[in-house]
Amino acid sequence: MKTAKVVCVAGQKGGIAKTTTTGSLAFLASLSGYQTLAIDMDTQSDLSLLLTQVDDIDDEIQKGFFKGTVFDAMLEGRPERYINHVNENLDVLVANDDLANLPAYVYQEYDGHPSELLRVTIEPLLPAYDFIFIDTPPSLSEMMTNALGASDYVVIPFDGSRYNLNALRRLFKTVNKIQERVNPTLEIFGILPTLIDTSGAKGRNEYFGQPVRSDYKLVLNHLLSHPEYKDYMLKYIIPKRAATDRLSYAGFTSDNPELERACEPYLPLVEELIQRV
Known part of the structure; x- marks a missing residue:
């Protein structure tokens, strides 16, 4: 029997490739034969659009292409009803603006801890999958804390900018609180x-x-010497590539001529995930 390992990709800053990382990990894990579920916990729906290559989530729900979203799954506690198939080994729970109602629901109607609802929701799915990857919004919210509350591991993208140092500090505090409380x-x-x-x-x-260019090296060297961060630094980087940027247009499809080049930087991370977890 499978028991899925749940991996959240999180960062309290936008534009650091959270969604591309989540989608690439999910796709490559599925390509390696692992039964994989991707969960979109961001109202922007970027992961949903990336994996399904539709133009509008709400339109596809109205057409019946999607039965509902991850928020519907959390409300009903029946996530299997809302799973959408991407390929033989990859499924997705999509998101839309309805997810913005999650804070009101978990504080006003839910009986449990506000950051545990997603974990409770996906628990019945764990035996069906090897990996579950969760995409998160770029700021602290109930969507992010629920993703962290449901996860075994968190991968933290870092774009090498000075501003990301502050975001990294805040995310570490958030992770500590989730570890203590949920x-x-x-x-x-x-x-x-x-x-x-x-x-x-x-x-x-x-x-x-x-x-590594000298300006990026300055910030990365700071992390490598930092007493809290240095032990968590992965030994590879995801370079900025046009092919990877264009995944949002071309998708993880066989007719994308750049697919191999777009995904190649993520292969070491997927291999390490498989080995470690």
């Missing part, structure tokens, strides 16, 4: 440098094994 077994899988521009970089960085 999910004591939650672990930080690692900090993943993303959207790193390697153009003009010379030589291979000793730690990452890839070229």
Whole structure:
């Protein structure tokens, strides 16, 4: 019997490739033969659009293409009714603006802890999957805390910017609170440098094994010497690539001529996930 490992991709800052990372991990895990579920916990619906390649989630619900969303699953406690198939090994629970009603529901109507509803909802699904990957919004909210509350591990994208240092500090505080109050077994899988521009970089960085431009190196070296963050730094980077950026248009489909190049940077992360968890 399968017992899914649940991996959340989170960061309290926008534009750091959370959705691309979540989608790439889910797709590559499914491609390796693992039964995989992707869950969209962001009202922007970006993961839903990325994996299904539809234009509008609400339109597809009206047409009957989707039976409902992850919020419907949480309200009814019957997530299997709202699962949508992407490929042979990959399913998705989509999101739309209805998810914005989650805070009101968990504080006004739900009897349990406000950050445990997603965990309770997906528990019946765990035997059916090897991996469950959860995408999150770019700021602290009940959507994010529920994702963390349901997860075994959290992957933290870091775009190498000075502003992301503050976001990283705040996310570590959020993770600590979730560990204390809701999910004591939650672990930080690692900090993943993303959207790193390697153009003009010379030589291979000793730690990452890839070229890193000097301005990014300054911030990454700060993390590598930081007493709290250094032990969580993953040993590879996700470089900024046009092919990866265009995944939102071309999708994870066989007729995407750039698919291999777009996904290739994420292969080491998927391999490490499989080995470690």
